[in-house]
Amino acid sequence: MSVRILQEAAVRYFLEVVNTGSIADAATRLNVVPSAVSRQITRLESEFGTPLFVRQSRGMVPSKAGEVLAAFARRAQLESEQVSLEIDALRGETERTLRLACTEGFAGSFVPQAVAAFRRSVAPACFQVIVDTAAGVTQRVRDAEVDVGLTFSFGPAKDIHVAFSAPSPVLAIVAASHPLAHAAQVSFRELLAYPLALPDVHSTLHRLIDVYCSREGVACKSVLSSGTLETLLGFTLVSEAVTFSGELFVRPRLASGELIALSVPELVTSERAIEIQTLARRELPPLLHAFIAQLSADLPPPMRVVKK
Incomplete structure (x- = not known):
C-alpha cells in the first residue's frame, strides 16, 4: 500500500468519524454529504485490508487497526500545525499558541500564575485554557484538541504520555x-x-x-x-x-x-496522582517542552500539615 493515502483527505474524514462516533455527525462537521464520508472510510478499509471501525447500534467505534490509524492521524495533525506555525513565526506573522486543558481546581490561581511566569521568563506565547473534568482533560489530549493536560489520574491512560506525576492525597x-x-x-x-x-x-x-x-x-x-x-x-x-x-x-x-x-x-493512602499529559509518541515543539518544565517546577510536593 502506498503511504500517499495517509496524507489525503480520507484520513481527515476518518478522524472526524472517530471523534464523533457517527458518519452523519462527521459529515455535518465537515460540511459534506454522508455518502462522501462513507466512501472515504470504505476506501481506507480497502487500502489497509482490514475494518477500521466496529459498527454498533450506538455508533461507530474504532477497531484495533482504527485506533492505530487514529493515533497516527492525531500526531500528524499536530505536527503539521506546528510546522505551519513555525514558518509563520519566521515571517513574523504569528505567535505560538499553547492549548491547555485542566480541571477546575487548577484554573483558579495555579494556571494563571504559571502562564504569567512563563510569559515573563521564557517567551510571550499566547495561551488557550479549557476547563473540564479529569476524564475530559485526558480525552482532549487524546483527541489532539489541546497540547497539554493538567489533571488527576488513577492510572495509565491509553495513548497518553505522562510528562510529570506526583501523588495527590x-x-x-x-x-x-x-x-x-x-x-x-x-x-x-x-x-x-x-x-x-x-x-x-x-x-x-x-x-x-x-x-x-x-x-x-x-x-x-x-x-x-x-x-x-x-x-x-x-x-x-x-x-x-x-x-x-x-x-x-x-x-x-x-x-x-x-x-x-x-x-x-x-x-493517607491515595491512588490519585496529579499528571501533566501529552499525546503519546508526539514530537513536542521546544516551546511546549519549556512550558511543561515550568508547570512541573511549579507543582511542589505536598506540604506536611503540622497540627498546632
Missing part, C-alpha cells in the same frame, strides 16, 4: 472553628457525623470519597454539592461542614489558619 478540610479542628486524629467514620460538602459526581475527589464510604459500609450524603471548589470552601468556612480537597488548592488558607486539614488515617 485527599485532605479532609474544616473551618478553624470546627469542633474537630484541633483533634490529634479523626477517623473517616467520625467525619460522617457532620454535614458533608462534596465535589460533583464527575470529579476524582467524589469517586475517592465514594470508595472510602464503601470501605466503611456507609453512605456519604452531601448537604452541598458543587463543581466549584470555592463554593465548597466558602460553605465550609461558615458552617460545621467537612469538605475534601487536594492540598495544593487550599495551601494559602491552611497557611493562614482559616482552614484546617484533619489527620485522617484512612485518607
Whole structure:
C-alpha cells in the first residue's frame, strides 16, 4: 500500500468519524454529504485490508487497526500545525499558541500564575485554557484538541504520555472553628457525623470519597454539592461542614489558619496522582517542552500539615 493515502483527505474524514462516533455527525462537521464520508472510510478499509471501525447500534467505534490509524492521524495533525506555525513565526506573522486543558481546581490561581511566569521568563506565547473534568482533560489530549493536560489520574491512560506525576492525597478540610479542628486524629467514620460538602459526581475527589464510604459500609450524603471548589470552601468556612480537597488548592488558607486539614488515617493512602499529559509518541515543539518544565517546577510536593 502506498503511504500517499495517509496524507489525503480520507484520513481527515476518518478522524472526524472517530471523534464523533457517527458518519452523519462527521459529515455535518465537515460540511459534506454522508455518502462522501462513507466512501472515504470504505476506501481506507480497502487500502489497509482490514475494518477500521466496529459498527454498533450506538455508533461507530474504532477497531484495533482504527485506533492505530487514529493515533497516527492525531500526531500528524499536530505536527503539521506546528510546522505551519513555525514558518509563520519566521515571517513574523504569528505567535505560538499553547492549548491547555485542566480541571477546575487548577484554573483558579495555579494556571494563571504559571502562564504569567512563563510569559515573563521564557517567551510571550499566547495561551488557550479549557476547563473540564479529569476524564475530559485526558480525552482532549487524546483527541489532539489541546497540547497539554493538567489533571488527576488513577492510572495509565491509553495513548497518553505522562510528562510529570506526583501523588495527590485527599485532605479532609474544616473551618478553624470546627469542633474537630484541633483533634490529634479523626477517623473517616467520625467525619460522617457532620454535614458533608462534596465535589460533583464527575470529579476524582467524589469517586475517592465514594470508595472510602464503601470501605466503611456507609453512605456519604452531601448537604452541598458543587463543581466549584470555592463554593465548597466558602460553605465550609461558615458552617460545621467537612469538605475534601487536594492540598495544593487550599495551601494559602491552611497557611493562614482559616482552614484546617484533619489527620485522617484512612485518607493517607491515595491512588490519585496529579499528571501533566501529552499525546503519546508526539514530537513536542521546544516551546511546549519549556512550558511543561515550568508547570512541573511549579507543582511542589505536598506540604506536611503540622497540627498546632
